[in-house]
Amino acid sequence: MAGGTKRKREHVVAKPPVDEDVIEKITDIDVTEEMETSFLEYAYSVIYARAIPDARDGLKPVQRRILFSMDDMGLRPDRGHVKCARVVGDVMGKLHPHGDTAIYDALVRLGQGWAMRLPVVDGHGNFGSLDAGPAAMRYTECRMAPAALAMTGEIDQDTVDFKPNYDGKMTEPVVLPASFPNLLVNGSTGIAVGMATNIPPHNLVECVQAIKHLLKHPDATVEDLMRYVPGPDLPTGGKIVGLEGIADAYAGGRGTFRIRATARIEQTSPRRKGIVITELPYMVGPERIMEQVSTLVRNKKITGIADMKDLTDLTHGLRLVIEVKNGINPDALLEQLYKATKLEDSFGINMVALVDGQPQTLSLRDALVVYTDHRLDVTLRRTRFQHRKAADRLHLVRGLLLAILDIDDVIAIIRGSDDVAQARGKLMEAFDLDEVQANYILDLQLRRLTKFSRIDLEKERDELEQRLADLSLIIDNDDELRTLVARELDEVARTHGTPRRTVLLAGGGATVTAARATPLEIADDPCWVMLSSTGLLARADTAEELPAQGRRAQHDVITSAIRTSARGEYGVLTSLGRVIRAQAIELPSVAITADAPNLQGGSLATELLDLEKGERVLALTTLTDATFGWAFGTRNGVVKRTNPELVSKDAWEVIRLEPADEVVGAVELADDSGELCFVTSDAQLLHFPASAVRAQGRAGGGMAGIKLAQGASVVFFGHVPDGEATVVTVSGTGAGLPGTEAGLAKVTPFSEYPAKGRATGGVRCHRFLKGETTLLSAFVGADPVIGAAPSGAPIELTSVHDGRRDGSGTPLTQPLGGLGTRAHGVRTSPSAASQAAAGVDETPGEDAVGDPEPDADDDSTLF
Known part of the structure; x- marks a missing residue:
């Protein structure tokens, strides 16, 4: 600029001209009134167009539009x-101009088997779970389920009214025909403004039976209908405890009931019991339960839970396992979980639905x-529609038959006419037809003008x-109409009905109270620890003697049984000459019936104990200061009596064995009386x-017990108390x-066999027949002796008695797996006898053989 001066540039904002007319049109309103009006309109929209289902088809508008669009x-x-x-996209673009998320969520719920008792959408892909939502709609697929056809069927037969869609370019049904009572069968839930609905699912077959009763007896009461619909039938099963709230809801539309998870106590591992849900x-989803239980355990509000696993799969369904610590009563723990978690939940019934466009609280009778009424109206409209269609068709057929009778005249009239209108008029005049019939004849194809077409017409x-x-009879007779509706409902029930899943327990509160009174921890009460011939270990919680069948279990032979307490210790004597310490509380508890224990609930000793390879459990023993001692007999004929040296270990050796030797029999001695038998x-x-065997310490190797012949081995070793006893021998080829x-x-x-000195050869106890080479098994114990097959089935031995000590045997019908007696005491291990009899023997070493004929008083020991 000239002179170096600077000018400041100003920005001027032009103001729009003021329109005086606009200012004059501003209207003052009452804010309170405007808010009330707007809120009522909003509430009306939520109630009628979103949250509350129609009582006729049980669907909300978005659900109805989804099914209608899929059918279309x-x-x-x-x-x-x-x-x-x-x-x-089709639903949103044509019928439901709202968010796609709301439509997709509604579609997914229609296909979730845990939410709907009878799903109407067949989903493919990840449709979510009780604990997680579904995948995005671009990944999942769907189609109508078979039950959806029952909802939309006959919609094209003027069965329901239609209304314009949101933009008036097409129509949509006001309600679906609904061939089954969807409101009750699948239930509904929704929250509107100032009201809500919460209807549980029910069983289809039960609802159909109630409707059939209502069709025959329109004045039936709620009590009458509850004979057919006793309560909800939830898709996830469970147990409903107490029916008072259900009765209130069915009578007045509102009520509450409690539902419990289905759980049972099982032996989930050899050492522990568990709660299996x-x-x-x-x-309620399993992850929610696991989270609640974890929180309770972490905060130390519940004790006694060892582990928790979700073993749910597609094959076996839901399986949630809560392992219980030893010493904890699982039944009492389950009651605590019912009280503190969602394993027991409440459901509040609020049967609100739209009836004639108005929200109402319905009773069971009202809903049915x-x-x-809706189904009667649908069936009547369908019947009238079919009647009109049949009448129209009959009208055309009759006109066509008239034309075919004079077909030549018909052709001549058509050929002689200048146009279609002239031909139509001449046909109507010549044959007394109306315009519809005449048009139909003009449109007729020449191939229909045959002899066979006339017969078909x-x-x-x-x-x-x-x-x-037939259709007129249904239209004019209300009884025929009701019979038809009942027949169609029966067909729907046969096609889509399933058995009840939810168990109804009336008056379950007393049982719950009694269960919660059960102590959480198992008391240190007296019990029996038992070992069976098939190797099962179990605990019987009783202080009494075992029943009259004592040594016989319901499916097995008890080869050893000792008394202890539930929190006490017991020991096992093994084939490797070891004593293993164990806890009675870790054993599964079995029931004692009137005549025998049931050991089928026991666990294998190989699963409960830390055994070496090939080691077997031979007998049970007490581990107290009152224990007198043990006696062992080996396969190579060595015998040892040992003092009960109890050490602070889980397992310790009590006999030193040669590498080729093993223990075949073990016994706990009450004193040094009685006889030891090989x-x-x-x-x-x-x-x-x-008493002829001197007691040794743990390091001792025993002394010569019996002199064995070349190639022979010991198949049985045991203790025979003073008194009557029986010898059982079983011979075979081996x-x-x-x-x-x-x-x-x-x-x-046993009295037939004379006593001999220790380390002698003994006397013959069984005469082999031709082909027999060995004893398969043997047993010596108090009479009567009980036998069991390897499967545990009983074997009768009363028919094989023989007073001769060297007599031959009587054939058995099946192999022996174990032998026992009803008297108390430790028994032999049948597996050891079987293996010994099968030829698993070693030639005894010189030390084991001992002197050829030692004196009975000789107390020289081996090694």
Whole structure:
């Protein structure tokens, strides 16, 4: 700029001209009144167009539009799935101008089997779970489920009214025909403004039976209908405890009931029992339960839980396992979980639905009456529609038959006419037809003008006349109409009905109270620890003697049993000459019936104890200061009496064995009285006083017990108290696998066998027949002796008694797996006897053989 001066640039904002007319049109309103009006309009929209279902078809508007659109798109069950996004887009663009998320959520719920008792959408892909939402609509696919056809069927037969859609370019149904009572069967839930609805699902078959009763007895009461619909039937099963709230809801529309998870106590591992949950309360997921239980354990509000696992899969369904610590009563723990978690939940019934466009709280009778009236109206409208269609068709057929009778005249009239209008008029005048019939004849194809077409038309005419008569009977007779509705409902129930899943327990509160009074921890009460011939260990919580069948379990033979307490210790004597310490509380508890224990609930000793490879449990023993001692007999004929040295270890050796030797029999001694007895594979029996064996320490290797012949081995070692006893021997070839050869058995009184000195050869106890080479098994114990097969089935031994000590046996019908007696005491291990009899023997070393004929008083020990 000239002179170096600067000018400041100003920005001027032009103001718009003021319109005086606009200022004058501003109207003052009452804000309170405006808010009330707007809120009422909003509330009206939420109630009628979103949250509350129609009592006739049980659907909200978005659900109805989804099913109608899928039916219009042809997505039937016999066709392929399509992307859910395609269905959502079609519904949103044509009928439901709202968010796609709301439409997709409604579509997904219609296909979730845990939310709907009878799903109407067949989903493909990740439709979510009780604990997680579904995948995005671009990944999942859907089509109509078979039940959806029952909802939309007959919609094209003027069964329901239609209304314009939101933009007036097409129409949508006001309600669906609904061939089953969807409001009750699938239930509904929704929150509107100032009201809410919460209707539980019910069983389809039960609802159909109630409607059929209502069709025959329109004045039926709620009590009458509850005979058919006793309560909800939830898709996730469970148990409803107490029916008072259900009765209140069915009578007045509101009520509350409690639902419990289905749980049972199982032996989840060899050492622990657990709570196995197979059904959860409605809309409660396993992850929520696990989170609640974890929080309770972490905050130390519940004790006694060792572990928790979710073993749910597609094959077995829900399986939530809560392992219980030893010493904790699982029943009492389950009651605590019911009280503190969602394993027991409440459901508040609020049966609100739209009736004639107005929200109402319905009783059970009201809901069934509204649906019944709707179904009667749908069936009547469908029947009238079919009557009109049949009448129109009959009208055309009759006109066509008139034309065919004079077909030549018809052709001549048509050929002689200048245009269609002239031909139509001449036909109507010549044959006394109306315009519809004349047009139909003009549109007729020449191929229909055959002799057979006339016969077909006459047959069709007769059928139409008969159908019109049948339809008129239904229209004019209300009883026929009700019979037809009942028949169609029966067909729907047969097609889609399923058995009840939820168990109804009336008056369950007393049982719950009694269960919660059960102590959480198991008391240190007296019990029996038992070992069976099949290797099962179990605990019987009783202070009484075992029943009269004492040594016989319901499916097995008890080979050893001792008394202890539930929190006490017990020991096992093994084939490797070890004592293993164990806790009685870790054993599964079994029931004692009137005649025998039930050991089928026991666990295998190999699963409960830390055994070496090939080590077997032979007997049970007490581990107290009152324990007198133990006696062992080995396969190579060594015997040892040892003092009960109890050490602070879980397992310790009590006999030193040669590498080729093992213990075949073990016994706990009450004193040094009675006889120790050996039976060998070559049928030799030796018994001598227990006092003839000097007691040794743990490091001792024992002394010579019986002199064995070349190739022979010991098959039985045991203790015979003073008194009557029985000897059982079973002979065979020894060629089969252990436990597969039945053999010949003989039962002989023990008094027939004279005593010999320790380390002698004994006397013969069984005479082999031709082909027999060995004793398969043997047993010496108090009479009567009980036998069991390897499977645990009983074997009768009364028919094989033989008073001769060297007699031959009687054939058995099946192999022996174990032998026992009803008297108390430790018994032999049948598996050891079987393996010894099968030829698993070693030639004894020189030390084990001892002197050829030592004196009975010789107390020299081995090694």
